[in-house]
Amino acid sequence: MLGCKPANFPIEVNHHLGSGIGDPVDKERYLRLVKRLYLSHTRPDIAYAVGVVSQFMHDPHDSHLDAVYRILIYLKSAPDSILFSNHGNLRLEAFTDADWVGSGDDKRSTSGYCTFLGGNLVTWRSKKQTIVARSSAEAELLLKNLICELLWLKLLLKDQGAIHERSMRLYCDNKAAINIAHNPVQHDKTKHIEIDRHFIKEKLDQKLICTPFVSLENQLADVFTKGLSCKQFNYIVCKLDMRNIYAPT
Structure with a gap:
């Protein structure tokens, strides 16, 4: 090649x-x-x-x-590399997204997320979901694995002597999914994912996580769920702090 x-x-x-x-x-x-x-x-x-x-x-x-x-x-x-730098904080943040019925074969969605520690990318994942989501909101509500990863990172920081007291931010671009996670009244049509819903609601009530809305233009998890245009792809890759270390300065 x-x-x-x-x-x-x-x-x-x-x-x-x-x-x-x-x-x-x-x-x-x-x-x-x-x-x-x-x-x-x-x-x-x-x-x-x-x-x-x-x-x-x-x-x-x-x-x-x-x-x-x-x-x-x-x-x-x-030949990009992920660069790490000191941003003066140890905030835990994550972006999550799902491409609803993105698979033409089985109509399953693809979930993607990335987590940041102190502004630096530390983990990411792109995976086809194991069940068929009935709506885009449901596809994005399957956040259990990401929340578990954030809790693991928080415990890892604690083991290293760094206490993370703020709520961990989990950015989502689907307002319906955010509302369902916060409001049990809207769960009539999502009883088949009731266990995950209770887990998410519990962490929200404990203020361990919060779910601020992020616009589609600034949704960094898009790169893990679908093919993107050149402009959007390069924008997100730059935001992930990936740089060509061989490029002339």
């Missing part, structure tokens, strides 16, 4: 990748390529794209292989 023209983002907007699209390709070759994209554990900018192509390892087609090649071409032009 060294002779290819670099790409500015790792996956196409509205890619519509699904099972059986295109001609079958060599399965072993496809598996080797995808497995070598393990660097997504240190590269949040490709986490969503790698998650998408990983879904077709059992039956890869040429459209899926082209998507893998796209990631490789993007990596060629983007």
